[in-house]
Amino acid sequence: MAESAVIATGLVKHFGDVQAVRGVDLEVGRGEVFGFLGPNGAGKSTTISMLCTLLTPTAGSARVAGFDVVTERALVRRHIGLVFQDPTLDTYLTAEHNLRLHAELYGVPRAAFPDRMQQVLQMVGLWERREAKVSTFSGGMRRRLEIARGLLHSPRVLFLDEPTVGLDPQTRASIWDYIEQLRATEDITIFLTTHYMDEAEYCDRIAIIDHGSLIALGSPEDLKASVGTDRVRIRTEDDERAIALLREHFGLDPSISEGAVTFAVASGEQFVPRLFAELPVSIRSVSVARPSLDDVFMSYTGTSIRDAESGDAANQRRSAAIFGRSR
Amino acid sequence: MASSVATPQAVRVPEHSFTGELRAIRVVWEREIVRFASDRLRMITSLVQPLLFLFVLGTGLSQLASGSTHGTSFRTFLYPGILAMAVLFTAMFSAASIVWDREFGFLREMLVAPIRRSSIVLGKCLGGATVATFQGVLVILLAGLVDVPYSVSLIIEVFVLQLLLAYTITAFGVMIAARITQIQSFMALTQMLVMPLFFLSGALFPVRNLPPWLAVLNRLDPITYAVEPIRHAVFGHLNLSAETRAQLDPGITWFGWHVPTLLCAGVIVAIGAAMTLVAIAEFEQRD
Secondary structure (H helix, E strand, C coil): CCCCCEEEEEEEEEECCEEEEEEEEEEECCCCEEEEECCCCCCHHHHHHHHCCCCCCCEEEEEECCEECCCCHHHHHHCEEEECCCCCCCCCCEHHHHHHHHHHHCCCCHHHHHHHHHHHHHHCCCHHHCCCEHHHCCHHHHHHHHHHHHHCCCCCEEEEECCCCCCCHHHHHHHHHHHHHHHHHCCCEEEEEECCHHHHCCCCEEEEEECCEEEEEECHHHHHHHHCCEEEEEEECCHHHHHHHHHHHHCCCCEEECCEEEEEECCHHHHHHHHHHHCCCCEEEEEEECCCHHHHHHHHHCCCHHHHHHCCHHHHHHHHHHHCCCC | CCCCCCCCCCCCCCCCCHHHHHHHHHHHHHHHHHHHHCCHHHHHHHHHHHHHHHHHHHHHHHHHHHHHCCCCCHHHHHHHHHHHHHHHHHHHHHHHHHHHHHHHCHHHHHHCCCCCHHHHHHHHHHHHHHHHHHHHHHHHCCHHHHCCCCCHHHHHHHHHHHHHHHHHHHHHHHHHHCCCCCHHHHHHHHHHHHHHHHHHCCCCCCCCCCCHHHHHHHHHCCCHHHHHHHHHHHHHCCCCCHHHHHHHCCCCEECCEECCHHHHHHHHHHHHHHHHHHHHHHHHHCC
16 A cells, blocks of 8 residues: 555644634654644644544544545544553553453454464564453553554554653653664654653654644754754853843843753854853853754744743743752 | 574464454453452352341341231342342442453453454453352352252343343443443442442332332333342242232232243343443443
């Protein structure tokens, strides 16, 4: 089948007066790992729910695994795997029993089940624990079991909604190992959402969504290159004055992000000595960074993803002042 | 943690089929049974209430009732009502599992599967019905303690009526559960519904010479159509004079017309079917 794994055209979703998604167009090729980035409330989950047939679009259309998400819902569902942000396991049953339930619900041939179960459980390192009740599993093990379950019926597209949220860094890394492994061994497209920028680096391509619209789409490298500038963060004795001076004397466009004055310049290393020489506000610390995905997000939205999540930047500033340095 | 990956072998899943729906119904049904069987405490606690009614209330009230039971023990009179009650409470409680599943997320796993919502609803209703009937059978086993003979035909008749009632009540519960997201709200609501349904059904008194308002409510209560045939079956196996029988087991009448047992069963089935359809429609509406 030559068709792309996911094609969305002008997807719109309204909830009453709220426009959760305002016209999303995207195409994900087969075998791609596609990341969907954005702060909470940006429309990520709503978009993914429409692609998974859990919500009916207000307007627009989408095809997933070659089927229409409105008119061929059952076919879409049969060919996708879903791992939600919130757990959907039956914790009173064993890992194996959970997988068997899934196999029955998805019509996996009984004869094929034992081998397939072994494969997916080995892939996520839970084969030895198959007879244990899920209630005895840690958060990371449960997430791995959900991923295994999502793969059980050999879906063409695996949707992972925030697969690593709420997990400790080590477990997060191991989940990513499994996703990498999966990409290598199965003929599958992976569509995931995350609000961890560092995780987006693992994706072939990412889309950034904010306020219901796509604002950037491309490979992490391309997006970083499009920002093109270094990012300088300084902490000063008087941020307000520093901002005013940076604007007047240096012609820059600084803003406060996560408690530090942040601005973009073409060449950070050369700019710093000038800064110390010419800025009459005392500087407590300075850092220069090559563009990261955070900066990509910032250059497209004018705010960092964490600030966008906290609601308003002023709030963030206040808490930074109270709790000292946040980084 | 490191895992040796077996050569991946994709499974081929057949497209949508009737057999697929049957497998789904079966697995949803089976899960209800497995959950119930692993919950010994629930098995015991749901027996406590019927036993309290039968032996404590039955024995206590027999002092007052002895004048009007024509020599029959009041416990024997209560027994058919308790046969219905055991099923009623367990079936309603079984339907709570849908709310439970919603709260703990598993409902979502079922709702996103490529199966019809009706298969989930049917599996749940049949599962709840099976569990509740099992509880009912335990009360059938107590027959000897209240001087009711263990006759095969009686046991079969009561069993079938219990099964129908169990199904209908579970469907009723599932219908309510479709709209409720919290287990506390479900418990409070069903508690508010179950008690009036139970009292109005005539499980605790003969439906004879009732004041008109109570007679009307009694005829409108679906449980009535299970309690009366069960009582009829039980009393048919006791040695009672025709006069006593008429006093204690008057049967249901619609405007003076005596409703036969088979029609009573039909009423329960019809209500059960209607509730199932409403429940399916409700689950199909929800995304």
